[in-house]
Amino acid sequence: MPLTDIAIRNAKPREKAYKLGDALGLFLLVKPTGGKLWRVKYRIHGKEKALAVGTYPTVGLAEARRRRDNARQLVSDGRDPSIEKRREKMRAELATATTFTAIAEEYCAKRKRDGVKAWAPATANRSEYLLSLLRGSIGTMPIGDIEPIDVLTAVRRIEKKGQLESARRTLQLAGAVFRYAVATARISSDPTRDLRGALTTPTVTHYGAIIEPERVGELLRAINGYEGQPLTKLAMLLAPHVFVRPGELRHADWSEFDFDSALWRIPAAKTKMRKDHMVPLSRQSLAILKDANALTGPTGFVFPSIRSRRRPMSDNTINAGLRRLGYASDEMTAHGFRAMASTLLNESGKWHPDAIERALAHGDSDRIRAAYHRGAHWKERVEMAQWWSDYLDEMRGEGAPKSAFKRQ
Incomplete structure (x- = not known):
């Protein structure tokens, strides 16, 4: 008999874990601690397996059934839902590791230990600060998903504050990060390459100096x-x-x-x-x-x-x-x-x-x-x-x- 929301809510913990079955392999595992975990039982390549699809009440009955159906479709296509879940997790971790901010931090770390070309401490501090200005815009985006309009919009926010030199330098640094990502096989091209001339050129000012x-x-x-x-x-x-x-x-x-x-x-x-x-x-x-x-x-x-x-x-x-x-x-x-x-x-x-x-x-x-x-x-x-x-x-x-x- 299929489960109902009332039956799930009323399920009480026992001395040992027990199962409440739904249909087509979906069941709820009720733990002695009171936790309620959704599982999908399936068979692939002659082996029976169970796939975790969420925790109640974060995942409700309707959503658990939808996830069950997705798992069954994978089995029908000859793919193991458990393996696909691990792959999805790895893809998510990789996406996090390849955000613009993550690559920017990697690039800055490289430049600070880059032999005779290494950044001086003041240059490193300034560069890291300017790149941090992009965290709220493109910082959390996977670097491969960033397009020229994304970068231009981000640096124009800096430009609109009247910080013309900072905007110009930030765009240059962003380009360096993208080129580093190209060199390390994370992306195929630098999206800032066609943005030259897009920002207002700041007036060059020289350091004040007394020479008389x-x-x-x-x-x-x-x-x-x-x-x-x-x-x-x-x-x-x-x-x-x-x-x-x-x-x-x-x-x-x-x-x-x-x-x-x-x-x-x-x-x-x-x-x-x-x-x-x-x-x-x-x-x-x-x-x-x-x-x-x-x-x-x-x-x-x-x-x-x-x-x-x-x-x-x-x-x-x-x-x-x-x-x-x-x-x-x-x-x-x-x-x-x-x-x-x-x-x-x-x-x-x-x-x-x-x-x-x-x-x-x-x-x-x-x-x-x-x-x-x-x-x-x-x-x-x-x-x-x-x-x-x-x-x-x-x-x-x-x-x-x-x-x-x-x-x-």
Whole structure:
């Protein structure tokens, strides 16, 4: 006799599990714990088997019968419902493992350990953040199901917020993830390849930088009078002397400094070009570092966060210090100390352009040439580092010395 909803609801647990039969192999297994499980009995290839098709009341009687009928159809087609169920589970797990977000995380993990091409920590953090903006749109979709319109709609949400550069960069990163998926045989083509030109091109803005000697002197005097956090002041004092990238300064560790040799060795993992960068230290730089060492040495970050010495100074700390001194973002930034040094060192006419480029840690695509210049210009770089610090001291006085620009 077929089951009814009333009979199922009234079925009480017993000391041992028992069955309530319906029809065509469907039955309800009532467990001693009170659980009620749907099963379908079937025979295939001469063997009798039972297929789990759900739990009551999540799966009601009508739905259990529909699943039973599907299982019977599979048997009629010569397929084992239990095997098909396992395959469906594996397909679902594979689909989850091949969502855009899953592939993006795999791609980012690869890029962070990609040898000499590995992302710097700051690049990795920025890239992971931008890709996370796609989680609410295409993130949960199987990567093979994503079409160009899906990606375009997702990045235009970012664009509509006025974040034009973020939208552009997110589209680029999404394309890199899709190309990685192509390379690893998850999809056959990159759906972003035809989206070039679809987004509004952001206006290129350069880092604010002061490059006029008189104004450089004003800035240096302002930094000298800074009354905020001592470490922030020390970081701002050191930045113009060493003119490294802001992230390299923030992540500087005491283990990288050799005071006896007046040398700062920035390991490849922290540099944009993924190569070790040697920074000769002037007497002024060493004096500032020794003041910092009294506060944060002898181990760990030179400029740690005020909240935890296990983390570096925030990437906005120096910029915030400059704002406190009255300099707007289009006037001066932490990155602007590099433009300042590059401009004034080149204008001085005293130093070989390659020595300046090497000091700025700009890349050289020719490895042989790069190796030659690293050695050939080291002595000049040491001399240039001291000259530059001396010149900063002069500019900090009551006006820029014109003799500094006398060409040799």
